Amino acid sequence: QQQVKQSPQSLIVQKGGISIINCAYENTAFDYFPWYQQFPGKGPALLIAIRPDVSEKKEGRFTISFNKSAKQFSLHIMDSQPGDSATYFCAASNRYAGNNRKLIWGLGTSLAVNP
Amino acid sequence: NAGVTQTPKFRVLKTGQSMTLLCAQDMNHEYMYWYRQDPGMGLRLIHYSVGEGTTAKGEVPDGYNVSRLKKQNFLLGLESAAPSQTSVYFCASSYGGKGTDTQYFGPGTRLTVL
Numbered sequence: 001q002q003q004v005k006q007s008p009q010s011l012i013v014q015k016g017g018i019s020i021i022n023c024a025y026e027n028t029a030f031d032y033f034p035w036y037q038q039f040p041g042k043g044p045a046l047l048i049a050i051r052p053d054v055s056e057k058k059e060g061r062f063t064i065s066f067n068k069s070a071k072q073f074s075l076h077i078m079d080s081q082p083g084d085s086a087t088y089f090c091a092a093s094n095r096y097a098g099n100n101r102k103l104i105w106g107l108g109t110s111l112a113v114n115p
Numbered sequence: 116n117a118g119v120t121q122t123p124k125f126r127v128l129k130t131g132q133s134m135t136l137l138c139a140q141d142m143n144h145e146y147m148y149w150y151r152q153d154p155g156m157g158l159r160l161i162h163y164s165v166g167e168g169t170t171a172k173g174e175v176p177d178g179y180n181v182s183r184l185k186k187q188n189f190l191l192g193l194e195s196a197a198p199s200q201t202s203v204y205f206c207a208s209s210y211g212g213k214g215t216d217t218q219y220f221g222p223g224t225r226l227t228v229l
Contacts, residue, residue, distance in 0.1 A: 009155070032215045043119070043205050043220025044158070089158065093215060099165060102148075102173075103218065107157035 003027060004092050006106030013113050019077040021109045023090035026071060030092040034103070035064065035075050038087045047088070048075070080113045087111070117141050119221035121206050127227045128196045136191040136224050138206030146209045147189035148218065149173075149181060151202040158205070164189055196228045 005024045013019045023033075034049035050057045050064040050073065057064045063076040077084055087110050091103040122137040138147065148163040160173030164183040178200060180192045189208075193200060204224045209216040 034217075036218075041222075043207070043222055044218075045220065046217045049215075100171070101215075102160060102163065105158045107155065 032093040121221040144208035
C-alpha cells in the first residue's frame with residue numbers, strides 16, 4: 001500500500017510552461033514533505049521541502065503548495081526549462097517514528113520539458 | 116569534499132554469484148541507507164544504519180546483508196545473486212534520523228544479474 005501517492009507518472013511540458021506534480025497522503029502523523037530531483041544517471045538530490053505549518057514555500061521557480069485539510073501537496077515549476085527534465089520524487093516523514101524517522105517515498109514523476 | 120561515493124559504478128553478475136557494494140561518505144553523517152530503484156517502483160529502502168556498528172532492515176531486505184564497521188562506510192552484500200536483484204542501487208547518508216535531515220545520495224551502482 002503506497003502511503004504517498006504521486007501523480008502523474010510522467011509529464012511532458014513545453015518550454016516556458018508550468019509543470020505541476022501532485023502527491024497525496026493519508027497518515028496525519030506526517031510532518032515533513034520534501035521533494036527530490038533526480039537527473040538521468042545521478043542520485044536524487046533535495047530540491048525543496050515544506051512543513052505543514054505553512055501553505056506554500058517558494059525557491060526560485062520551484063514552489064510547494066500544501067493543503068493540510070486535503071492531505072495533498074504539490075510541486076509547481078514555473079517557466080519550465082529543458083534543464084528541468086528529470087525525475088521528481090515527493091516524500092514524507094512521520095513525526096512519531098523517533099530515531100527511525102525514514103522518508104516514505106512517492107513512485108516518482110518523469111518530467112520532460114520540450115524546447 | 117567527495118560527499119557520498121559508491122563502488123563499483125557498474126557490475127554484471129551471474130545467478131548465484133556474490134558481491135559487495137561499497138558506500139563511503141566524508142560528511143561525518145550518522146545515518147546511512149541503501150536503496151534500490153526499479154522502473155515504476157520508486158526508491159525502496161533495503162537496509163539502513165543509525166550509527167557505526169548498527170544495521171536495521173528496510174522494506175525489501177531479503178537477499179541482502181549489510182555491515183557498518185566504520186562510521187564512514189556502509190557495505191551492501193548479495194550472497195547469492197538472483198535476476199530479481201537486477202537494479203540500480205543507491206547509497207545515501209544523513210546527519211541524523213529526524214526524517215527532516217537531508218539525505219545525500221551517491222551516484223548509484225547499476226547491477227545486472229544474468
